[in-house]
Amino acid sequence: MFLLQPCSFLFAAIMAGNLIELKAVSYRYPTGKQALTEVDLALPEGRKIALMGANGAGKSTLLLLLNGIYKPTNGELHYRGKQYRYNRKALQELRQNVGIVFQESDNQLVAPSVYEEVAFGLSNLHTDKKWIREQVENYLDYFDLQELKHHSPHQLSSGQKKRICLASILSMEPELIVCDEPASNLDPQNARLTFELLEAQNKNGKTLLISTHDVNQAYAWADLVVLLKEGRVLDMGSPKQVFGNAEALAEAGLEQPLLVKLARMYQPALAADELPGNETELVNRLTKKLCTDL
């Protein structure tokens, strides 16, 4: 099964180009509300990207633009260098390549059983029922959903619902997986499990884009952070660069991650590149400083 194949893609990811590019993209809702203004953004292939911003910053709108649900009022979107087209065939292809997992699982679950839910996207794309069934069985195994396959998805727990939504999207084999608040409504264990599943997809070469408010999670997880404010890109870069910039974070209505706060407590002038990458690194530094002081 392709999901379990070992894949060393790191080099390829570094060398790869941009999967999606947004060029001066603006979007205005039919109600007149301006959601995005002149957004220039490039999503590099094979990377883990965190889209951050306060409520109403335009994160969810941006995700729906990537999937072709919304059409920009101005600007262009490019997928692998080709401009988005909004005819039926092109949209089918685009939506297969850009899978989106919605924040509220209940708004995504449509079928009366888990099996049919996982098969839903595949049935819309392909006609070979035998192949679809094989694919569904593979993903039910992978997401540990075999025992639940005849259950109604609406009667399951939030963590199980999220796994079903992920399985349903991943079974379509998208190149870019877009998740709107993947850990919302989940307990810490299920949130960790969801991120582990996403991490495994990234190791298999998939590009991940998540929208989140959790600065601690984004700092530890992402390769690239995009900061949005009122429909504009405020800052973009590595987690250390973005989260090291306290002013930009405050402007976006977010706080610094705990690790950054702690590191800056004992070294206020610490440069962004010198920030600790994880808890272990911070503890080591503090221990070293303590030993030196003693």
Next chain:
Amino acid sequence: MWITEIYKHNHRLQQLSPAVRALYWAPAMVLALVSSSVYFNWAMFALVNICLLEISRVGMSNLTRLYRIPVAFILIGCFVIVLEIPAQKAFITIAQLPIGLSTDGLQLASLLLSRSLALISILYFILLTNTISEIAELMRKCRIPALFIDLFVITFKFIENLRHTSFEMYRAQKCRLGYSGNGKRIPLFAGLMAAVFHQSMQNAKLLETAMQARCAGENYCFLQNERQFVPSQLIIPASFVSAATLLLLICCNYGW
């Protein structure tokens, strides 16, 4: 009480295809429709309910609760048929108007009650042994126009959405001491209805967006688990149909 709340995914017909399952209920429905025998209808009602308890794995109390609303409506209808105004043999006189029971009305009402209950029990059998997508699949096999099937599925989804939203909102109102005073009930209920419709429309739109994101086209495509067909699966429904037909013939023969 909603059917989706008590539906058991592990019912005994789960391994059969919806077409084979239809052999359990379709002949029963035809026989109940053509029968004019009260005894046959009651026998059918009893038999279908026994089968339901055994096959659908739904508890007796839940099944009984399902009948409360339809029985209430049928009884009111039957009561109207049974009454005779002005009656030849009155049992009560109101404002010089003799009210009594009509013999013909009693016969008609008993036939109506028995037939309605037999048909409702068969309807519950369908709903408790098939999911909505299985019913849609069966309709597709019966060459029912796609537009009608889509409307059927959309209506079902919308009602379910409405139910879920209204339940959540009603609970939220109750938690804030809503419906506690007599004067507040009607305005609160009106507010609830408006909010429920607004929220349900929004939820339906979100669901549609999520379906579009997974390349949903004009027709709903649900792929069910593959089910093997073996001729032995026909033995039980064939026996059931034979027994029911025989019973109907006996009832007709003896004029019951």
